Amino acid sequence: MLRAPVRHPRGRRAGRCGRAGLRGLFPAQGSCYGSAFTVGTAAGRGIMGTQAINLRSKFGQITQLWSPRVIAQLNDYQFKLVRLQGEFIWHDHPDTDEAFLVLEGCLRIDLDGGESVELGAGELYVVPKGRRHRPSALEEAKVLLIEPNGVLNTGREGGPRTVQNDQWI
Numbered sequence: 001m002l003r004a005p006v007r008h009p010r011g012r013r014a015g016r017c018g019r020a021g022l023r024g025l026f027p028a029q030g031s032c033y034g035s036a037f038t039v040g041t042a043a044g045r046g047i048m049g050t051q052a053i054n055l056r057s058k059f060g061q062i063t064q065l066w067s068p069r070v071i072a073q074l075n076d077y078q079f080k081l082v083r084l085q086g087e088f089i090w091h092d093h094p095d096t097d098e099a100f101l102v103l104e105g106c107l108r109i110d111l112d113g114g115e116s117v118e119l120g121a122g123e124l125y126v127v128p129k130g131r132r133h134r135p136s137a138l139e140e141a142k143v144l145l146i147e148p149n150g151v152l153n154t155g156r157e158g159g160p161r162t163v164q165n166d167q168w169i
């Protein structure tokens, strides 16, 4: 007998947005080869050095919600970590796409035109250039953003939710 899948009240598949995160993406610092290989010096801004960038460790340095922090740069693109909870504002980025990779929790991105996408841990979505969007998370989500250097979190919307960009940790 066929059974309909259990659905979250808002249409989300049950179990998709667990809080465990991706264990492979969130190892403890130096967990692969033991502490003998852990280097104590931090990688310099924009310079990789020889130390792996540990996402769990970096998230531990972020105390504010909705305030992206840069952890690495690839040519003109930056990798930013951000902790999200609650609802952000509608905005767009007229000059660039914006990638969201959910590492832990569940993220909803409302899009103009009444569409939305829900992402669980391990899921990626790229908001197209110029499309208005509004991220939100019922419970805290940990997200990796990939976007060009200089992109503001509120796009061209501005306002009190805007934070300084290019803040490295």
Ligand code: NI
Binding pocket: 091, 092, 093, 098, 133, 153, 155
């Ligand atoms: Ni955005």
